[in-house]
Amino acid sequence: MAGNDWINSYLEAILDVGPGLEDKRSSLLLRERGRFSPTRYFVEEVITGFDETDLHRSWVKAAAMRSTQERNTRLENMCWRIWNLARKKKQLEGEEYQRLAKRRLERERGRREATADMSEDLSEGEKGDVLGEISQHGESNRGRMSRVVSVDAMESWAAQQKEKKFYIVLISLHGLIRGENMELGRDSDTGGQVKYVVELARALATMPGVYRVDLLTRQISSSDVDWSYGEPTEMLHSGGLENHNQELGESSGAYIIRIPFGPKDKYVAKELLWPHVPEFVDGALSHIIQMSKVLGEQIGGGEPVWPVAIHGHYADAGDSAALLSGVLNVPMVFTGHSLGRDKLEQLLKQGRSTREEINATYKIMRRIEAEELCLDASEIIITSTRQEIEEQWRLYDGFDPVLERKLRARIKRGVSCYGRFMPRMVVIPPGMEFHHIVAHNGDMDSDMEGNDENSGTQDPPIWGEIMRFFSNPHKPMILALARADPKKNITTLVKAFGECRPLREIANLTLILGNRDDIDEMSSTNASVILSILKLIDKYDLYGQVAYPKHHKQSDVPDIYRLAAKTKGVFINPAFIEPFGLTLIEAAAYGLPIVATKNGGPVDIHRVLDNGLLVDPHDQQAIADALLKLVADKQLWARCRQNGLKNIHLFSWPAHCKTYLARIASCKPRHPQWQKADTGDEGSESDSPDESLRDIQDISLNLKFSLDGEKTDVSTVFENALDSEENVPYGKSEQGNDVKRWSKGTFDGNAKLHAMRRRKYIFVIALDCPQSDLPNALKTILQALKNASASESIGFIMSTSLGISEVHELLTSGSLSSADFDAYICNSGSEIYYPSVNSEDCPSGLPFAVDLDYNPHIEYRWGGEGLRKTLVRWVSSINEKNGEMTISEDEALSTSHCFAFQIKKADAMPPVKELRKMMRIQALRCNVIYCQNATRVNVIPVLASRAQALRYPKDVFCL
Numbered sequence: 026m027a028g029n030d031w032i033n034s035y036l037e038a039i040l041d042v043g044p045g046l047e048d049k050r051s052s053l054l055l056r057e058r059g060r061f062s063p064t065r066y067f068v069e070e071v072i073t074g075f076d077e078t079d080l081h082r083s084w085v086k087a088a089a090m091r092s093t094q095e096r097n098t099r100l101e102n103m104c105w106r107i108w109n110l111a112r113k114k115k116q117l118e119g120e121e122y123q124r125l126a127k128r129r130l131e132r133e134r135g136r137r138e139a140t141a142d143m144s145e146d147l148s149e150g151e152k153g154d155v156l157g158e159i160s161q162h163g164e165s166n167r168g169r170m171s172r173v174v175s176v177d178a179m180e181s182w183a184a185q186q187k188e189k190k191f192y193i194v195l196i197s198l199h200g201l202i203r204g205e206n207m208e209l210g211r212d213s214d215t216g217g218q219v220k221y222v223v224e225l226a227r228a229l230a231t232m233p234g235v236y237r238v239d240l241l242t243r244q245i246s247s248s249d250v251d252w253s254y255g256e257p258t259e260m261l262h263s264g265g266l267e268n269h270n271q272e273l274g275e276s277s278g279a280y281i282i283r284i285p286f287g288p289k290d291k292y293v294a295k296e297l298l299w300p301h302v303p304e305f306v307d308g309a310l311s312h313i314i315q316m317s318k319v320l321g322e323q324i325g326g327g328e329p330v331w332p333v334a335i336h337g338h339y340a341d342a343g344d345s346a347a348l349l350s351g352v353l354n355v356p357m358v359f360t361g362h363s364l365g366r367d368k369l370e371q372l373l374k375q376g377r378s379t380r381e382e383i384n385a386t387y388k389i390m391r392r393i394e395a396e397e398l399c400l401d402a403s404e405i406i407i408t409s410t411r412q413e414i415e416e417q418w419r420l421y422d423g424f425d426p427v428l429e430r431k432l433r434a435r436i437k438r439g440v441s442c443y444g445r446f447m448p449r450m451v452v453i454p455p456g457m458e459f460h461h462i463v464a465h466n467g468d469m470d471s472d473m474e475g476n477d478e479n480s481g482t483q484d485p486p487i488w489g490e491i492m493r494f495f496s497n498p499h500k501p502m503i504l505a506l507a508r509a510d511p512k513k514n515i516t517t518l519v520k521a522f523g524e525c526r527p528l529r530e531i532a533n534l535t536l537i538l539g540n541r542d543d544i545d546e547m548s549s550t551n552a553s554v555i556l557s558i559l560k561l562i563d564k565y566d567l568y569g570q571v572a573y574p575k576h577h578k579q580s581d582v583p584d585i586y587r588l589a590a591k592t593k594g595v596f597i598n599p600a601f602i603e604p605f606g607l608t609l610i611e612a613a614a615y616g617l618p619i620v621a622t623k624n625g626g627p628v629d630i631h632r633v634l635d636n637g638l639l640v641d642p643h644d645q646q647a648i649a650d651a652l653l654k655l656v657a658d659k660q661l662w663a664r665c666r667q668n669g670l671k672n673i674h675l676f677s678w679p680a681h682c683k684t685y686l687a688r689i690a691s692c693k694p695r696h697p698q699w700q701k702a703d704t705g706d707e708g709s710e711s712d713s714p715d716e717s718l719r720d721i722q723d724i725s726l727n728l729k730f731s732l733d734g735e736k737t738d739v740s741t742v743f744e745n746a747l748d749s750e751e752n753v754p755y756g757k758s759e760q761g762n763d764v765k766r767w768s769k770g771t772f773d774g775n776a777k778l779h780a781m782r783r784r785k786y787i788f789v790i791a792l793d794c795p796q797s798d799l800p801n802a803l804k805t806i807l808q809a810l811k812n813a814s815a816s817e818s819i820g821f822i823m824s825t826s827l828g829i830s831e832v833h834e835l836l837t838s839g840s841l842s843s844a845d846f847d848a849y850i851c852n853s854g855s856e857i858y859y860p861s862v863n864s865e866d867c868p869s870g871l872p873f874a875v876d877l878d879y880n881p882h883i884e885y886r887w888g889g890e891g892l893r894k895t896l897v898r899w900v901s902s903i904n905e906k907n908g909e910m911t912i913s914e915d916e917a918l919s920t921s922h923c924f925a926f927q928i929k930k931a932d933a934m935p936p937v938k939e940l941r942k943m944m945r946i947q948a949l950r951c952n953v954i955y956c957q958n959a960t961r962v963n964v965i966p967v968l969a970s971r972a973q974a975l976r977y978p979k980d981v982f983c984l
């Protein structure tokens with residue numbers, strides 16, 4: 026049922042059912058106590074309803090009742106409802122308060138421990154840093170954004186870049202992205218980020234030193250969306266992009282590359298894309314490897330040209346970028362655009378939904394974990410404003426501005442950070458594409474002079490579409506342009522307008538809220554925004570004063586701003602919080618003064634442009650007052666218009682790109698550590714390209730034998746495993762990551778492994794819990810699979826949380842040999858071994874050869890001894906707290922890249938997320954895994970895992 030109509034309909038139902046209403050003396054609820062009655066049911070539904078938006082409406086209806094009895098019943102129910110709402114709000118506030126206090130304590134403790142660790146060698150200067158760290162941001166107002174334009178240093182950088190030829194990968198996941206006629210505001214997914222990434226890709230490709238930019242996104246071949254989103258590749262034309270240096274990069278250009286993943290014929294909203302991220306990573310990896318090879322031939326003298334950075338935009342693409350940067354060992358960059366923790370806090374503050382409800386709608390906890398992973402994995406995080414760092418990123422476990430500065434100072438002085446790392450946060454606001462604005466600014470000035478009527482040029486069609494709504498189209502236009510998303514808070518704007526008589530008299534209101542054909546076909550969240558607005562227009566009888574056109578094209582947007590400016594109107598963005606606010610710089614560029622929320626990016630924008638007023642978005646009266654002030658005060662209006670136009674050049678893509686590239690160039694170069702194999706005569710072993718495509722099947726023995734707690738008929742596993750190619754039964758890694766496909770890779774450097782080249786199928790056997798019957802089961806599986814096909818064509822990989830000595834024990838107890846498997850992914854993905862007859866290949870003298878390239882490949886941010894010491898302290902604190910030995914370090918099983926701990930009492934252990942959180946608070950980056958039925962904890966490098974090891978694409982160029 027739309028809106029809160031259910032409340033009134035339940036009240037109607039109560040009145041219809043009506044038992045006991047005659048008894049005027051007793052309370053409705055007391056009267057019904059003890060036995061089921063429909064009245065009681067409806068009353069309870071009403072009073073436990075948790076939304077206050079229609080309380081006023083219920084009140085109006087109750088007050089209008091003629092019958093005293095009916096009125097009293099309604100009022101009585103309203104009292105219950107208000108009481109219940111207040112109680113729930115209080116309870117939520119209490120819970121929130123406790124949560125925040127707990128968080129504060131945890132962070133303080135974490136920071137204390139980190140500081141204590143590093144205290145021995147604190148230099149004097151550093152000690153000073155600790156006090157008043159935050160206030161050190163006291164840069165001047167302009168200074169805060171000055172990074173945008175202080176590009177002098179960039180000139181020398183540009184000279185250096187001439188020699189370089191960068192390949193940059195950007196990722197924006199959901200797929201509704203194209204270069205021309207972007208469908209902005211189409212739904213909740215198509216917002217500013219779409220425009221941002223396309224314009225960034227285009228601008229980067231024109232920079233000196235940049236050879237190619239790929240913007241990876243989802244390929245959607247579905248009748249739900251335009252065919253253009255199904256094209257595998259789209260070149261992004263640079264159009265009239267200006268480059269301040271007039272130095273176009275020697276570039277092969279910018280491209281949108283569409284990777285198919287997720288359901289084939291369906292658009293999937295961003296909240297539902299999470300389970301498909303690993304599939305995207307596999308597709309993207311193939312593309313990047315292929316492209317690096319092609320670029321290597323074009324500009325790398327035959328050596329692959331790896332991406333200089335993989336840059337994820339928004340949490341979902343950040344998650345993917347982290348995995349890709351881990352697999353390829355190249356730097357990761359991240360831009361949040363909008364952050365989950367902040368969104369969660371805002372929604373909780375509104376008090377309308379519980380944490381669980383918010384999570385169910387927005388999958389917000391998954392999103393927050395992805396953002397934490399971005400902090401773990403990124404070298405640089407790009408924000409649009411300083412507010413984003415100080416107010417939003419600081420809400421995360423993995424980021425603390427104080428610790429960040431401290432670590433940076435230590436690195437500068439060459440002092441140890443004891444395995445601690447923080448990404449570098451850099452404020453680089455987005456830019457504007459000015460080429461299509463400049464042409465109109467002259468017109469605008471003549472519009473202002475009132476010359477347009479004789480100018481002979483035709484009005485843009487969108488003007489007519491808007492003006493047809495107005496009784497008096499010449500009044501100043503208040504313009505809002507945003508996605509129909511509740512957080513944009515357009516309903517408060519309509520209320521502010523509707524309830525302010527002078528404003529209604531002096532101005533019109535134009536609402537551009539995306540495109541719609543049929544409200545019933547919109548997503549429920551978008552539809553509810555539109556419906557509430559339509560109801561408010563009706564309620565305040567705003568017909569003739571508000572325009573809400575159903576459609577507009579991207580090319581209409583400049584004309585919409587121009588129309589508002591021509592009428593001496595004002596742009597308004599009243600969002601509860603706006604991370605940056607592209608519309609504000611767009612409005613400024615068209616000479617339109619602004620009223621904007623004081624929460625988020627607009628504060629920084631306003632500081633630079635000084636072209637309007639900031640308001641509290643919850644304060645309806647303040648919104649109306651600010652709008653009235655700007656519209657009515659002609660001098661103020663003109664000053665704001667001029668200020669905006671004068672300073673808008675500070676938001677320029679070329680300046681953005683220069684700072685961006687300088688930052689990226691400062692990252693320590695990293696690239697895959699695997700050695701290029703000697704292609705020699707091995708190439709001939711692959712009979713045909715098809716033959717080299719191997720299917721990987723993951724028979725999850727851990728699932729079958731330990732988690733299920735019951736034995737499975739092993740032969741069934743074989744049948745599934747040998748099922749048709751389309752029906753591959755993929756398993757789950759211990760972290761729940763999908764394990765899918767070995768990237769066409771095999772191993773080199775060891776004669777034994779050359780045999781793998783002949784494999785047509787590779788089966789990955791994932792095992793976690795050694796049980797007494799496991800060796801025999803393994804043996805049976807291997808034999809059965811070999812019998813089912815020519816044994817030469819089948820290869821096996823063991824993927825396990827066990828260490829290599831445990832694997833050896835397991836094999837020996839089942840009379841299996843190390844040569845029965847082609848490779849072993851051990852210690853939860855932190856080591857790879859191959860069978861070897863030469864015992865010198867293995868540090869422990871066992872018949873395995875360790876992959877020596879793998880450890881340096883996954884080493885990024887590995888905390889080593891500093892991390893181990895913190896873990897040991899954590900172990901002691903758990904044992905102390907429990908008063909008994911709950912967990913202990915297992916030195917024998919620990920390796921250089923896997924710290925192993927034995928758990929004695931699984932039920933006395935804190936959940937794994939607590940340990941992850943603690944590590945992050947202390948800036949220690951690692952992957953914590955509870956494995957072997959919660960009897961062991963393995964702590965390994967942050968981007969290592971068993972699933973990631975399967976993507977390790979060693980010597981892919983041989984195939």
Ligand SMILES: O=c1ccn([C@@H]2O[C@H](COP(=O)(O)OP(=O)(O)O[C@H]3O[C@H](CO)[C@@H](O)[C@H](O)[C@H]3O)[C@@H](O)[C@H]2O)c(=O)[nH]1
Nearest residue numbers: 209210216217218362507508538539603604605606607608
């Ligand atoms: O009906 C519409 C609605 C929006 N837009 C355009 O879509 C963009 C919207 O961007 P923005 O106002 O910045 O908001 P979001 O869509 O919410 O974008 C997110 O990402 C942006 C880029 O990082 C940030 O500026 C925002 O704060 C952040 O919320 C602008 O270019 C608008 O012109 C349209 O063309 N038509």
Ligand SMILES: O=P(O)(O)OC[C@H]1O[C@](O)(CO)[C@@H](O)[C@@H]1O
Nearest residue numbers: 213214215216217218219362363
């Ligand atoms: O999910 P949120 O926090 O509302 O964020 C909005 C963001 O999502 C997007 O719609 C991208 O998927 C963006 O365009 C915008 O940056």
